Amino acid sequence: MRRDTWFVLTAAQCIPDDVNITVRLGEYNRETKKDCLIHRCTGPALDYDVDMAFEHTLYKADQHVNDIGMLRLGKRVEYLVYIRPICFFVNERAKSVVNKVTWFTATGWGKTAAGENANTSSILQELKINRRPKELCSGIFGRELTSEQICAGNDDSNLCNGDTGGPLIRLMKYRNEYRFVQLGIATWMNNQCQNASVITDLMSHGDWIKRVVRQFGPPGDVQRPLLKQKKNNKDELPIF
Incomplete structure (x- = not known):
């Protein structure tokens, strides 16, 4: 760490x-x-x-x-x-475990609703978002994701404009101690703020x-x- x-x-x-x-x-x-x-x-x-x-x-x-x-x-x-501070992994041995993580906690001050008139949040927001098939993001954004990207989101909630650059984290146990670990960085959100977003895989x-x-x-x-x-x-x- x-x-x-x-x-x-x-x-x-x-x-x-x-x-x-x-x-x-x-x-x-x-x-x-x-x-x-x-x-x-x-x-x-x-x-x-x-x-x-x-x-x-x-x-x-x-x-x-x-x-x-x-x-x-x-x-x-x-x-x-x-x-x-927050931890993150660099050793490839952990990648197989990280790839099996099915959900993340995302935080940010981005918009809480879609639309040009929607405002960014004054209070830091927290959202649990699920790992989703890369094919879903490819269909939404019209581009195939690389091995260094993650697709994540929910059907009824998602990251939005203003959340770019924010962390995706998880609480995990390592050496008998619980730690918060950053696994990704919010990168690409769709204009409707729903379904899925593209995340930069930090381990890569x-x-x-x-x-x-x-x-x-x-x-x-x-x-x-x-x-x-x-x-x-x-x-x-x-x-x-």
């Missing part, structure tokens, strides 16, 4: 030509300075300037292929109760992520390993 304190994952299409952008961490309700539940409140969301941005070298905007990007922040992230891009971190991570910053399995140890595979 890499507790990396400098990088944020996103979709390549979310990275503007002008890198003068800011990442906000710890946000829930975009209209309030603090997020409260009855009498308990978190601290304010924290803003971090981005000093470097990376699109995947093989990203193709017209095909939504390799739609993954990374943002390097200008300073180390301060972890708090409401600002935490583990090597690229590691290269960016190793090459552009601040010198002297000690990194813990990603979620890697020991060779010839079947007990180290994740349990979803």
Whole structure:
């Protein structure tokens, strides 16, 4: 598990030509300075300037292929109760297990209804979406999905405009400890916000992520390993 304190994952299409952008961490309700539940409140969301941005070298905007990007922040992230890192896999031994995951939890501030007059949400939304046959997405979007893409959605609910770049996660057990693991990045939504969306498979891009971190991570910053399995140890595979 890499507790990396400098990088944020996103979709390549979310990275503007002008890198003068800011990442906000710890946000829930975009209209309030603090997020409260009855009498308990978190601290304010924290803003971090981005000093470097990376699109995947093989990203193709017209095909939504390799739609993954990374943002390097200008300073180390301060972890708090409401600002935490997330794990992801890079070892191919876990791919067979991850491929059997039948549903994901998606989050985002995107639209909650279809239509030009629909607004994006002020409050972070959470949705359980199911893995669906790639043929379904191919029929909706008119393009065959690659091995590095996932088709996911529901008949009555789905990701929508504004959710692009958000994570698809699952809670899983690894080494006798439950952890949240990011498995995908929201990439391509249909205009009706229903049936299915295309997701970038995070495991397929583990090597690229590691290269960016190793090459552009601040010198002297000690990194813990990603979620890697020991060779010839079947007990180290994740349990979803």
